Structure formats: C-alpha cells, structure tokens
Amino acid sequence: MAKSLKQVLSQIEKLQKEAQALRAKEISGVVARIREAIEHYGLTPEELFGSAGAKPRGTRRTARTAKAGAPARKAARGGGTPKxxxxxxxxxxxxxxxxxxxxxxxxxxxxxxxxxxx
Structure with a gap:
C-alpha cells in the first residue's frame, strides 16, 4: 500500500523531533565534559577564547604560516625578468x-x- 503525502510529512515531523531530542541530549553531555575540563585545568575565558581584541573566526594562522607574532602577509609576486x-x-x-x-x-x-x- 502506498503512503500518502500526509503520512510521509507526519513521519518527517516525528523524526525531526526525535533528532532534536537526541541532539539536545548529546549537547548536554558535551557541555558537561567541557565544564569538567575547564574546572580541572582552571582555564579562564581569555585562555579559551582569546582577549577582547581577538581576531574574528576564520583568520587563524597555522603554525607553519605564522612566525613568532609576525603579521600575516601575502607572498610578493615577482615582476619577472625583463625581456x-x-x-x-x-x-x-x-x-x-x-x-x-x-x-x-x-x-x-x-x-x-x-x-x-x-
């Protein structure tokens, strides 16, 4: 027997609610583990998230591109050899x-x- 659109939408809604409940449960576990680690190591917000003047997300430099606090720079393009x-x-x-x-x-x-x- 073929399912009706109403039945499929009902199943989707039920599964979305189930997914939200599972996500909430997982998040609470993750938050609890993070809080435990923060307390254990005595971490401060500055250590976790940087200072108030920290760079916005997506501008981190990796260890191989950053040099001891030097500002990030684009590689200079060579002008080429004159012909x-x-x-x-x-x-x-x-x-x-x-x-x-x-x-x-x-x-x-x-x-x-x-x-x-x-």
Missing part, C-alpha cells in the same frame, strides 16, 4: 598588456626583436 627595453630605462617582461612605449616604438618602425634585451 624588452627601450634604451631609456623602461622595460617590459613580455607578459600582459603591451606598454605604451613599446607600442610607440613599433609604430615608429622598430620591431620587437630590436627591443629585445640581449
């Missing part, structure tokens, strides 16, 4: 958008090979 120059000190790696001086030199009749750094 072209104009003789006046301007250079270009050959990657990305062509600089104006390079386009102007090409328009003036020079070739990219003429501007290569040798």
């Amino acid at each position: 072209y120059h104009d003789g006046a000190g301007r250079t270009w790696t050959g990657v990305g958008k062509r600089p104006n001086w390079f386009k102007d030199a090409l328009a003036a009749g020079k070739t990219a090979e003429d501007l290569l750094i040798r």
